[in-house]
Amino acid sequence: MSLFIVEAVVIGFKEALKLALVWLVFSAFLLEQNRQKLIIPFYWGVFLTFLLSLVSFFIHPDLFVKDVFARLIGYTFFVFFIGSVAALYQSSGVRLFRFRLNDTILRPVVLLLTVFYFLPDIVGSSLFIRELSLMKESYAPVYVSALTGFVVTLAAVVAVAGRFRRTLGKFFGIAQFLLFLSVVKLLGGGIKGFAELSLIPSVERGVIKFVHDVVHQTFVFLMVPDHPLLRVTVWNFIGILFSSSFALWIVLLVVLTPPVMFLYRSFTARIPEPEGVLTGAEKRKIKASIKRDRLRKAVPVAFFVCIILVSWFSGRGEQVSRFYNPKPKPVVEDKGVVIIPLTDPAMDLMDGKLHKFSLLRGEDTVVIIVIKKPDGKLAVCLDACEICPPEGYGQIEDNVVCIYCRTPIPIETLGQKGGCNPIPLKATMTDRDIRIDVSEIDRLWQDVRAGKTKEIVK
Amino acid sequence: MEFISVKDVVKEYETAVALRGVDMDVEKGRWVSIVGPSGSGKSTLLNIIGGLDSPTKGSVFIDGVDLGSLSEDAMARFRRENIGFVFQQSHLVPYLTSVENVMLAQYFHSITDEAEAVEALNRVGLGHRLHHRPSQLSGGEQQRVCIARALINSPKILLADEPTGNLDRENTRLILELLKKLHSEEHFTIILVTHDPFVSKWAERLLTMEDGRIIKDEPLYC
Ligand SMILES: Nc1ncnc2c1ncn2[C@@H]1O[C@H](COP(=O)(O)OP(=O)(O)O)[C@@H](O)[C@H]1O
Ligand SMILES: [Mg+2]
Numbered sequence: 001m002s003l004f005i006v007e008a009v010v011i012g013f014k015e016a017l018k019l020a021l022v023w024l025v026f027s028a029f030l031l032e033q034n035r036q037k038l039i040i041p042f043y044w045g046v047f048l049t050f051l052l053s054l055v056s057f058f059i060h061p062d063l064f065v066k067d068v069f070a071r072l073i074g075y076t077f078f079v080f081f082i083g084s085v086a087a088l089y090q091s092s093g094v095r096l097f098r099f100r101l102n103d104t105i106l107r108p109v110v111l112l113l114t115v116f117y118f119l120p121d122i123v124g125s126s127l128f129i130r131e132l133s134l135m136k137e138s139y140a141p142v143y144v145s146a147l148t149g150f151v152v153t154l155a156a157v158v159a160v161a162g163r164f165r166r167t168l169g170k171f172f173g174i175a176q177f178l179l180f181l182s183v184v185k186l187l188g189g190g191i192k193g194f195a196e197l198s199l200i201p202s203v204e205r206g207v208i209k210f211v212h213d214v215v216h217q218t219f220v221f222l223m224v225p226d227h228p229l230l231r232v233t234v235w236n237f238i239g240i241l242f243s244s245s246f247a248l249w250i251v252l253l254v255v256l257t258p259p260v261m262f263l264y265r266s267f268t269a270r271i272p273e274p275e276g277v278l279t280g281a282e283k284r285k286i287k288a289s290i291k292r293d294r295l296r297k298a299v300p301v302a303f304f305v306c307i308i309l310v311s312w313f314s315g316r317g318e319q320v321s322r323f324y325n326p327k328p329k330p331v332v333e334d335k336g337v338v339i340i341p342l343t344d345p346a347m348d349l350m351d352g353k354l355h356k357f358s359l360l361r362g363e364d365t366v367v368i369i370v371i372k373k374p375d376g377k378l379a380v381c382l383d384a385c386e387i388c389p390p391e392g393y394g395q396i397e398d399n400v401v402c403i404y405c406r407t408p409i410p411i412e413t414l415g416q417k418g419g420c421n422p423i424p425l426k427a428t429m430t431d432r433d434i435r436i437d438v439s440e441i442d443r444l445w446q447d448v449r450a451g452k453t454k455e456i457v458k
Numbered sequence: 459m460e461f462i463s464v465k466d467v468v469k470e471y472e473t474a475v476a477l478r479g480v481d482m483d484v485e486k487g488r489w490v491s492i493v494g495p496s497g498s499g500k501s502t503l504l505n506i507i508g509g510l511d512s513p514t515k516g517s518v519f520i521d522g523v524d525l526g527s528l529s530e531d532a533m534a535r536f537r538r539e540n541i542g543f544v545f546q547q548s549h550l551v552p553y554l555t556s557v558e559n560v561m562l563a564q565y566f567h568s569i570t571d572e573a574e575a576v577e578a579l580n581r582v583g584l585g586h587r588l589h590h591r592p593s594q595l596s597g598g599e600q601q602r603v604c605i606a607r608a609l610i611n612s613p614k615i616l617l618a619d620e621p622t623g624n625l626d627r628e629n630t631r632l633i634l635e636l637l638k639k640l641h642s643e644e645h646f647t648i649i650l651v652t653h654d655p656f657v658s659k660w661a662e663r664l665l666t667m668e669d670g671r672i673i674k675d676e677p678l679y680c
Contacts (some may be wrong), residue, residue: 255625280574281567281612285539 004132005145012149015125018188019046019118020157022181025168030178032169035176041107045114052115053122055132066127067374067412070191072120075180075198077185080117084178085258088301091175117181124191170293176300179259183304187311189373193219255308266298324399325394327368328358328383333438340370342435349378349434354395359441369422370434371400371411379414380434381422382441384448393422423448459519459645461486462507462615467516469502469670476502477513478670484663485647486614489641489648491658491678494667500651501619503667507649509533510542510615538567542608542616542646546623548600550592556603557588560610567611578606582636598629602636609640618650622657634660 023042030036056065101109133142170181189199257419274286329347331338340357342349349355356372367383369392384390385402399408400422407420415424423444428435460483469477476499484490491499505511507518509525518525520540528536550559560575579588582602592600601621608616618637622630638660641648652658659678666674 279612280571280577281539281610282576284564284568284571284611291569 004135005143005421008129008132008142008146009149011125011129012146012151013153014188015121016150016153017157018121018184020154021184022117024157024161024165025172025177025180028165028169029171029172031165031175034174035103035106037103038106038110040113042114045111046118048111048116049118049122053126053452054120056123057126064375068126069120069124069127073124073185073191073199076117076120077182077189080178080185081182081255084175084182087175087178088258088262091173091262091297117185121185121189121191123369123454128130128191171299173297175262179304180300183307187307222238236285246375252308259305260300263298263305266294266301269294288418323394323396324354325392325403326354326355326356331357331359331368333359336438338368338436338438338441340368340436342432342434354400355392356392359438361438361442361445364445364449366441368425368436369393369400369443371395371414373414374398374412377415378427378429378434379411380425380427380436381414382425382444382448384445385420385422390448459522460484461521462501462649463519464507464517465517466508467503467518469499469511470514476670477506479516480670481677482572482665482672484649486524487645487647488663489650489661490650490663490665491661492651492665492667493557493653493655493658495677496653499670500667501550504619504649504651506619508515508615509537510543539611540614542611542613542643543546544601544604544608544616544618544621546620548597548604550591550600550607552592555589555591556584556595556606559592559603560607563607563610575606575610578610579603582606583639596629597624598632600631601625601633604642605633605636609646610643613642613646615647615649617647620652621650622652622654627656630654 024041027036027039030038129142129146133139186199271287271290274283279284301365331340338357338359340349347355348368350372352372357368357370359366359368367390369379369381369383373379382390383392391403393409394403395401396408398412399410401408402416402420409421412420417424425436425444426440460481462484464480467477467480469475478499479648480494480499480503482650492503494500502511507520509518509528509647512526512604520536525536551562554562556579557572560578561570562573564570564575567607576585576588579585582605584599584606587595587599587603592603595603599675600623604621616637622633634657637648640646648661649659650657658664661678664674664676664678665672666676
């Protein structure tokens with residue numbers, strides 16, 4: 001069987017598994033809450049999702065729309081994760097909100113959330129399958145196999161798992177359910193086929209960049225003094241913050257603190273004294289049932305913690321192996337301009353890979369990077385940023401990665417100034433080449449040398 | 459239907475017939491004594507009422523529940539929540555203290571609550587023996603721990619099989635006075651098996667058994 005077909009089946013399998021599991025847990029949750037009727041808007045939401053994805057399939061959305069959907073998956077994860085964290089706090093005794101929604105309000109909410117939850121994945125996946133079939137230049141087999149994978153998996157899970165609903169429901173409060181949704185998203189939210197079945201890599205990249213930028217902005221705007229010596233000291237210190245996995249540890253801390261606190265409270269928090277005229281035995285019985293319920297509700301949370309830890313540790317080795325860092329090609333200046341041809345027999349600047357060019361300026365070798373962005377334009381930058389020592393960048397899939405601090409930077413953001421982004425160069429594009437003024441290169445390189453990095457003073 | 463209702467219960471062993479068709483009803487909150495010669499089937503009947511044993515024929519209803527219809531798990535739960543037992547031998551866990559023995563019963567029922575266990579021991583007059591092991595207690599004191607343990611989960615029924623069988627007259631009287639006090643406070647139903655006329659006369663009603671049958675059923679006026 002061709003790899004395309006296998007990939008299509010796996011995608012169908014994955015999407016169906018997600019849908020079936022969410023259906024199962026949601027209906028179990030509703031059963032436990034005695035609100036079974038809310039499954040109807042869920043079904044409508046699923047129906048609407050498929051309708052919309054069918055539409056998107058035929059109107060051939062462009063790269064931009066695809067990109068929006070890819071991002072939407074990440075946002076969905078965060079929305080549900082943050083929702084579950086809030087609900088966890090709520091259920092561990094901190095009163096954040098005090099309301100009980102009735103079904104009239106909940107019906108549209110369930111419908112919208114269902115669409116919000118499934119649409120990006122289903123649309124993204126079906127667009128990916130379309131790309132697969134375009135590559136294979138034969139539509140039917142790819143679609144059919146994806147659809148088979150989907151239907152078979154859905155039927156299997158629904159047939160086997162439906163029976164456990166009563167028991168399953170006891171493990172899920174609203175917090176656990178939202179947490180479950182975000183975990184499903186995290187583990188199965190990727191829409192790039194075999195290249196990225198789960199969302200973990202992109203969530204990690206996104207969060208790391210976020211943390212990194214926040215730390216960086218804070219130091220740049222508030223803390224780094226102008227005195228050269230102090231500046232070096234401070235940047236030395238910040239260097240620790242930017243060292244290979246610091247941001248990842250922060251992420252882990254941020255993500256795991258709420259569930260771990262919840263678990264801690266589940267086991268240690270005092271059980272409130274039951275009210276009313278009861279015998280000691282009756283009170284103990286009520287307390288025992290509260291305790292049992294707390295333990296049950298802790299199971300999905302503990303499971304979540306395990307998944308995060310496992311995926312975090314298993315994700316790290318992978319990144320290193322895919323690191324791409326080409327050797328710079330020497331270029332020379334000609335009448336104050338550096339000219340880089342778009343294509344030559346040995347390379348294609350538009351291939352989406354990172355390209356490096358080196359230029360001798362006095363004692364220094366200045367490196368320039370060029371890479372095609374998802375929107376089709378070329379980004380031209382110095383192989384250095386304003387913060388770290390100019391060790392340059394490598395590439396991991398959709399990101400360039402600072403070699404010094406390992407911060408991944410999404411390629412579409414290249415060309416923006418500041419932060420950990422490579423310093424952008426003004427360049428003139430023609431049909432055949434890129435032209436950069438040497439004076440521009442010199443000026444920016446002097447900035448890098450002049451103490452904006454600690455490397456130089458040493 | 460009465461609170462406890464025993465209908466035509468027969469219990470046959472391979473070698474002997476212990477009960478040959480027993481019918482009895484007990485009202486809620488009563489104290490009933492069962493007397494009769496050794497081997498007449500008193501313990502067998504008590505165990506069947508308590509769900510520790512099942513009849514060969516016939517049925518037992520407690521508070522409307524047919525014990526024969528309960529699964530093993532449901533029976534165990536029913537016993538934990540509704541019935542307390544006191545036997546001639548104390549069956550206390552030898553390496554646990556008085557409080558811990560009472561807390562063990564709480565644990566099997568729901569969760570432990572030391573303050574409540576201490577309070578229960580105070581009520582049976584053992585406030586000064588909380589942290590003694592059974593071997594450090596007299597026979598009468600051990601039986602009082604057993605009573606505290608049997609009543610800790612507020613059962614509706616207390617089943618006592620020769621609870622004073624190992625005690626001298628003075629200790630027997632103390633135990634019976636204690637039971638009388640607790641019974642008047644908490645209104646649980648007592649079925650007490652004994653062969654001792656001094657013990658049986660503390661009840662409100664007296665059943666006499668012989669050869670697997672109830673042969674006499676009389677009210678007692680104290
Ligand atoms: N497990 C048993 N196996 C066989 N026979 C038994 C068993 N338990 C009790 N019996 C017999 O059933 C009869 C009634 O016993 P029991 O209820 O202990 O009498 P009581 O308590 O009045 O002394 C006796 O004849 C006894 O030998
Ligand atoms: Mg006996």
